[in-house]
Amino acid sequence: xxxxxxKKKFVSLHGDAKISPHGYFSPGRVNLxxxxxxxxxxxVLPCALTLGTYLFASKTTDNFIHLSSLNFDYSAKxxxxxxxxxxxDEWVNYPIGVVNEFIKKGMPITGMRFLxxxxxxxxxxxxxxASIEMGxxxxxxxxxxxxxxxxxxxxxxxxxxxxxxxxxxxxMDQFIVGTGKKDHALFLNCDDLTYDHIPIHLESxxxxxxxxxxxxxxxxxxxxxxxxxxxxxxxxxxxxRRVGHLCSLTLDDFSxxxxxxxxxxxxxxxxxxxxxxQRVKEGARALKNGELKTFGILMNQSHDSLRxxxxxxxxxLDTLVExxxxxxxxxxxxxxxxxxxxxxxxxxxxxxxELFCEKVGHSYKKKTGIKADFYVVDIGNxxxxxx
Ligand code: GLA
Numbered sequence: 001x002x003x004x005x006x007k008k009k010f011v012s013l014h015g016d017a018k019i020s021p022h023g024y025f026s027p028g029r030v031n032l033x034x035x036x037x038x039x040x041x042x043x044v045l046p047c048a049l050t051l052g053t054y055l056f057a058s059k060t061t062d063n064f065i066h067l068s069s070l071n072f073d074y075s076a077k078x079x080x081x082x083x084x085x086x087x088x089d090e091w092v093n094y095p096i097g098v099v100n101e102f103i104k105k106g107m108p109i110t111g112m113r114f115l116x117x118x119x120x121x122x123x124x125x126x127x128x129x130a131s132i133e134m135g136x137x138x139x140x141x142x143x144x145x146x147x148x149x150x151x152x153x154x155x156x157x158x159x160x161x162x163x164x165x166x167x168x169x170x171x172m173d174q175f176i177v178g179t180g181k182k183d184h185a186l187f188l189n190c191d192d193l194t195y196d197h198i199p200i201h202l203e204s205x206x207x208x209x210x211x212x213x214x215x216x217x218x219x220x221x222x223x224x225x226x227x228x229x230x231x232x233x234x235x236x237x238x239x240x241r242r243v244g245h246l247c248s249l250t251l252d253d254f255s256x257x258x259x260x261x262x263x264x265x266x267x268x269x270x271x272x273x274x275x276x277x278q279r280v281k282e283g284a285r286a287l288k289n290g291e292l293k294t295f296g297i298l299m300n301q302s303h304d305s306l307r308x309x310x311x312x313x314x315x316x317l318d319t320l321v322e323x324x325x326x327x328x329x330x331x332x333x334x335x336x337x338x339x340x341x342x343x344x345x346x347x348x349x350x351x352x353x354e355l356f357c358e359k360v361g362h363s364y365k366k367k368t369g370i371k372a373d374f375y376v377v378d379i380g381n382x383x384x385x386x387x
Contacts, residue, residue: 003054003386006070010056010115010187013068020057021113022142026135027052029127029176030209030345030377031183031336032287033295033302034280036310038170040230041191041245042277044252045284046172047200047207050380053118053131060111065099067092070117080109086164094129097164101156102137107146114139121373124211124340129165130173133157138178138383150382151193154178167220168227180382183200187284191245198287201380205292205331208356210324210349211373212316212364214341223338226269226312233270236261239364240357246273272309276302296331296347297340303334303344312339316368320344323363 003023010021020148022060026050034044060066068075069091077086083100086093095114102109114136120128137153140146148156157174161167171193176186234246240257243249254274261267279298286294290335303321307313314323317335321344324333329352334347348356357374364372 006054006115006117006369007056008060009070010113013115013347014058014066019113021058021115021130022139024055024057024129024135024139024142024383025052025056025386026138026383027177027180027380028118028131028261029173030207030343031179032174032345033283033334034172034276035300035302035306035334035336035339036191036312037194037247037273037276037280038172038228039168040170040226040234040247040277042247042273043280043284044172044188044190045185045198045280045287046176046188047185047379048176048382049120049126050378051114051120051126051375052380053128053135054386055117055122055132055135055139056115057143058113059143060113063111065096065111066113068115070115071122082110091132093165094160095214095271096137097160098133098139101160101165102140102144102146104236105148105156107140107144109140109144112140112143118341120373121211123216123342125175125216125337125339126209127173127337128159130157130177131358131365133160134174134177138385142385143347143384150178168224170387176382178382180380185284185287185379189245189279198284200287201290202292202347203290204350205347206350206381207377208346208351208353209336209345209375209377210320210344210360210364211375212320212341212343212368213370213372214314214316214368215324216338216341219340219342222312222340226310229266229269230273233261233273235267236266237270247277249274251275251278268309268311275305275309292331292347299332299334299347300325306335306339313341316341316364316370317344319364319367320360320372324348324356324362327352327359330356
């Protein structure tokens with residue numbers, strides 16, 4: 001993305017050459033392992049991408065929030081007194097929800113102009129929404145010198161999505177976008193928010209993301225449904241053993257109470273959360289020791305559990321993953337993000353990437369009629385101000 005062009009566009013959009021906006025970059029993310037357990041108090045292992053959202057912003061004194069994007073036709077001008085009103089299902093709800101959090105905190109905001117431009121494929125489950133939220137939070141904090149620390153900004157962005165947008169997401173996406181580190185994965189304990197950055201040395205392997213290009217239908221409502229099922233499963237667990245989260249249970253504890261679940265679906269949801277948490281811990285250890293093969297096996301197990309126990313994959317993701325596993329040089333393949341469409345992540349030997357894209361792309365098209373996209377990605381830094 002050409003930053004100079006974007007800045008020029010900002011000035012022409014707002015018709016005032018005297019305005020000098022500040023520029024920011026906020027990444028997207030890919031999760032290596034640890035899916036659907038951030039809201040169950042588990043461990044996750046995401047990375048920030050070098051793909052993301054660029055944003056130019058300036059303060060105004062008119063008490064209006066002006067929002068435009070090069071990715072969407074819809075733009076908005078909202079008075080601060082209307083900031084609590086949701087704008088249909090429009091993208092502007094992400095930045096508005098964040099500005100609303102600053103106002104709820106009593107921060108003296110006087111109005112702002114924003115221009116966004118992202119290169120994260122939309123609806124692919126690579127967190128374009130958390131990228132917009134964190135970009136907004138970082139920019140507002142910087143423009144008004146609010147001096148809120150990054151972890152608090154992460155929590156505000158999550159609240160914006162939970163309470164304003166209405167998705168009961170966990171904290172993983174906002175956290176990695178806020179704290180990502182180049183060539184490192186974030187090993188985050190979503191129970192107490194302690195974390196560690198693990199260096200990622202992939203040697204001859206690369207992270208390849210495959211996009212189903214399948215529109216994520218009803219993804220938000222299905223996501224909230226899984227969230228609620230986990231709450232119910234936790235209630236059942238708590239009749240036998242008091243724990244704060246499903247992921248506080250060990251596999252051993254869980255096996256002792258597995259017959260107490262009157263409902264097999266809730267049992268499977270809980271089993272996914274508990275086994276996935278174990279896989280993340282083993283995965284982090286494997287990566288620290290450079291055991292990529294072990295990590296690949298854990299990725300495969302993660303997908304299988306998300307397919308069979310958590311039921312968030314579907315034919316498109318399953319096809320991409322099954323076809324990927326047939327290619328020599330693939331250590332592991334799994335869905336990444338919320339599921340119900342979106343992307344899979346694959347650990348592929350450099351020399352197999354061309355074959356991978358060709359063969360997986362061909363079989364996927366044959367089975368689903370849709371053309372998949374492939375991105376060979378690098379691990380980048382978290383949200384920042386552009387120099
Ligand atoms: C979405 C949510 C995250 C997380 C993942 C699944 O990306 O925003 O909080 O729950 O799904 O792991």
